[in-house]
Amino acid sequence: xxxxxxxxxxxxxxxxxxxxxxxxxxxxxxxxxxxxxxxxxxxxxxxxxxxxxxxxxxxxxxxxxxxxxxxxxxxxxxxxxxxxxxxxxxxxxxxxxxxxxxxxxxxxxxxxxxxxxxxxxxxxxxxxxxxxxxxxxxxxxxxxxxxxxxxxxxxxxxxxxxxxxxxxxxxxxxxxxxxxxxxxxxxxxxxxxxxxxxxxxxxxxxxxxxxxxxxxxxxxxxxxxxxxxxxxxxxxxxxxxxxxxxxxxxxxxxxxxxxxx
Amino acid sequence: xxxxxxxxxxxxxxxxxxxxxxxxxxxxxxxxxxxxxxxxxxxxxxxxxxxxxxxxxxxxxxxxxxxxxxxxxxxxxxxxxxxxxxxxxxxxxxxxxxxxxxxxxxxxxxxxxxxxxxxxxxxxxxxxxxxxxxxxxxxxxxxxxxxxxxxxxxxxxxxxxxxxxxxxxxxxxxxxxxxxxxxxxxxxxxxxxxxxxxxxxxxxxxxxxxxxxxxxxxxxxxxxxxxxxxxxxxxxxxxxxxxxxxxxxxxxxxxxxxxxxxxxxxxxxxxxxxxxxxxxxxxxxxxxxxxxxxxxxxxxxxxxxxxxxxxxxxxxxxxxxxxxxxxxxxxxxxxxxxxxxxxxxxxxxxxxxxxxxxxxxxxxxxxxxxxxxxxxxxxxxxxxxxxxxxxxxxxxxxxxxxxxxxxxxxxxxxxxxxx
Numbered sequence: 295x296x297x298x299x300x301x302x303x304x305x306x307x308x309x310x311x312x313x314x315x316x317x318x319x320x321x322x323x324x325x326x327x328x329x330x331x332x333x334x335x336x337x338x339x340x341x342x343x344x345x346x347x348x349x350x351x352x353x354x355x356x357x358x359x360x361x362x363x364x365x366x367x368x369x370x371x372x373x374x375x376x377x378x379x380x381x382x383x384x385x386x387x388x389x390x391x392x393x394x395x396x397x398x399x400x401x402x403x404x405x406x407x408x409x410x411x412x413x414x415x416x417x418x419x420x421x422x423x424x425x426x427x428x429x430x431x432x433x434x435x436x437x438x439x440x441x442x443x444x445x446x447x448x449x450x451x452x453x454x455x456x457x458x459x460x461x462x463x464x465x466x467x468x469x470x471x472x473x474x475x476x477x478x479x480x481x482x483x484x485x486x487x488x489x490x491x492x493x494x495x496x497x498x499x500x501x502x503x504x505x506x507x508x509x510x511x512x513x514x515x516x517x518x519x520x521x522x523x524x525x526x527x528x529x530x531x532x533x534x535x536x537x538x539x540x541x542x543x544x545x546x547x548x549x550x551x552x553x554x555x
Numbered sequence: 556x557x558x559x560x561x562x563x564x565x566x567x568x569x570x571x572x573x574x575x576x577x578x579x580x581x582x583x584x585x586x587x588x589x590x591x592x593x594x595x596x597x598x599x600x601x602x603x604x605x606x607x608x609x610x611x612x613x614x615x616x617x618x619x620x621x622x623x624x625x626x627x628x629x630x631x632x633x634x635x636x637x638x639x640x641x642x643x644x645x646x647x648x649x650x651x652x653x654x655x656x657x658x659x660x661x662x663x664x665x666x667x668x669x670x671x672x673x674x675x676x677x678x679x680x681x682x683x684x685x686x687x688x689x690x691x692x693x694x695x696x697x698x699x700x701x702x703x704x705x706x707x708x709x710x711x712x713x714x715x716x717x718x719x720x721x722x723x724x725x726x727x728x729x730x731x732x733x734x735x736x737x738x739x740x741x742x743x744x745x746x747x748x749x750x751x752x753x754x755x756x757x758x759x760x761x762x763x764x765x766x767x768x769x770x771x772x773x774x775x776x777x778x779x780x781x782x783x784x785x786x787x788x789x790x791x792x793x794x795x796x797x798x799x800x801x802x803x804x805x806x807x808x809x810x811x812x813x814x815x816x817x818x819x820x821x822x823x824x825x826x827x828x829x830x831x832x833x834x835x836x837x838x839x840x841x842x843x844x845x846x847x848x849x850x851x852x853x854x855x856x857x858x859x860x861x862x863x864x865x866x867x868x869x870x871x872x873x874x875x876x877x878x879x880x881x882x883x884x885x886x887x888x889x890x891x892x893x894x895x896x897x898x899x900x901x902x903x904x905x906x907x908x909x910x911x912x913x914x915x916x917x918x919x920x921x922x923x924x925x926x927x928x929x930x931x932x933x934x935x936x937x938x939x940x941x942x943x944x945x946x947x948x949x950x951x952x953x954x955x956x957x958x959x960x961x962x963x964x965x966x967x968x969x970x971x972x973x974x
């Protein structure tokens with residue numbers, strides 16, 4: 295029969311032994327994490343697209359593919375340009391052949407497996423181009439659904455992917471309402487636009503911004519009130535994409551039309 | 556080649572990066588976990604609620620559920636782009652993700668099933684080990700191995716007195732009872748993985764986990780009935796052949812009547828859950844049509860035009876309505892029951908297909924469609940893994956495991972007093 299003294303001794307030993315592996319875990323305080331994410335930083339990267347200025351040349355797409363080493367001919371891209379053609383019968387035609395890598399070389403609308411659609415000029419009510427890229431959402435669903443935490447948001451708001459940690463389940467691709475994510479054909483992990491994080495964190499502009507000859511794309515810091523991009527966002531009428539998902543996107547559009555998907 | 560390009564056909568405007576990323580293996584995943592959960596619930600009906608008529612099939616479905624368990628993980632591994640990192644889901648879970656719970660739920664469930672099995676078979680393990688021990692030095696190498704195996708399986712608990720066995724029974728009842736909510740959670744959570752994707756108009760509904768559980772139970776019971784009948788038919792053949800030497804074995808007629816009795820009872824539960832599953836699915840469909848939010852235009856085209864055959868003919872018609880009628884017609888025969896349960900399995904598989912593939916049949920831009928072309932003959936590893944043969948491999952593995960398990964834990968021919 296065990297006596298009281300022995301029992302106490304052994305109980306302490308067991309409790310101590312159990313505690314050792316527990317020390318390997320760190321209890322995070324969610325408030326502290328949040329503070330680190332949104333509080334202290336002086337930078338929050340945002341993007342401004344002026345759709346009036348875009349001509350659909352596709353130079354941004356090319357620059358992006360080369361800069362970020364996404365295979366040139368692969369049918370995936372970190373950024374792309376969409377063409378909208380609204381005809382007099384009220385129909386909306388959209389296309390983005392190869393993400394507009396080579397611009398829009400034909401007036402025919404690319405319809406995938408269907409035949410390209412010929413639209414006569416006199417039938418067109420309006421037509422315009424809309425560049426798309428990752429919205430670096432304030433409430434990113436892709437970060438929420440990653441089962442291993444391989445995708446995360448930096449202090450300055452950019453969502454990144456850890457290529458050495460991603461298991462390639464595709465849940466983030468499914469979770470993004472904007473369709474900006476894909477599997478990198480070489481690294482075989484989730485891939486997305488990161489505002490050229492390696493460039494902007496060194497004081498440069500993203501490759502697409504530098505490549506755009508018309509100034510349709512601009513990048514800025516919304517926490518700096520003197521930033522020209524911030525000034526436009528604060529004073530002019532800007533729109534965001536798919537507000538209904540509650541993702542709080544941080545790519546702002548000037549001249550966004552209701553037809554844009 | 557970009558992942559997904561090999562089997563995706565795009566129509567009209569689809570975002571450049573959109574492909575069918577979740578393919579046949581993700582159809583197999585909820586289908587297989589559904590079978591696991593369903594088989595377990597069936598066995599629990601006997602152990603917890605004391606449905607005596609299910610006694611024969613209860614032990615059987617418990618072992619079968621255990622055989623299906625590792626297979627629920629297989630399709631996930633086959634679909635990952637970096638399968639070697641798959642273990643990180645368990646090691647570094649990110650708990651805001653529905654998938655991160657997988658490790659915890661799955662291992663909890665596996666432990667419950669394993670310990671329930673142990674309590675059910677403990678007496679058998681002890682008896683067999685003692686029997687082999689008596690042989691002493693006369694044991695063949697195979698018998699030596701079996702002796703060692705069963706000795707280890709007893710885990711040192713040799714007491715098979717009346718009192719100890721009573722305790723075993725209590726433990727089984729407790730574990731079976733605990734297992735039901737965990738099994739429902741395991742599968743409901745598979746439904747949550749889809750139901751919580753706000754970016755997907757077809758998937759996002761709070762009904763998804765409940766629909767998944769109901770159809771899981773339906774498919775689990777259906778598969779148990781089929782496998783049970785097949786095993787019984789084999790037994791009839793074997794017994795008929797062996798009866799020449801061992802006249803005490805039950806006759807074919809005896810086996811047949813017992814078999815019909817079990818099958819009739821089990822199909823009643825099948826029909827019950829089937830009604831529940833269909834009701835919920837139709838509620839979801841009606842609700843979407845009635846509320847007609849922004850996504851309804853494209854969903855309507857997918858449901859009533861693109862996928863009409865898959866949804867209304869294969870799933871609801873062939874997979875639900877027809878077996879429903881077949882099972883409710885009077886004077887049920889084994890043959891009719893098997894035909895109906897096979898149809899039910901097709902129906903549940905099509906339901907998974909229509910959810911997983913159907914959810915990717917339209918672009919997030921709501922202005923284009925994607926079609927999935929299942930790769931049959933593989934021309935590389937990817938088209939094998941996420942093609943017909945990969946799925947077939949997943950489908951056949953539980954039977955191989957089941958065969959192996961029954962070598963250690965026979966599901967038939969145990970003495971009457973065991974449960």
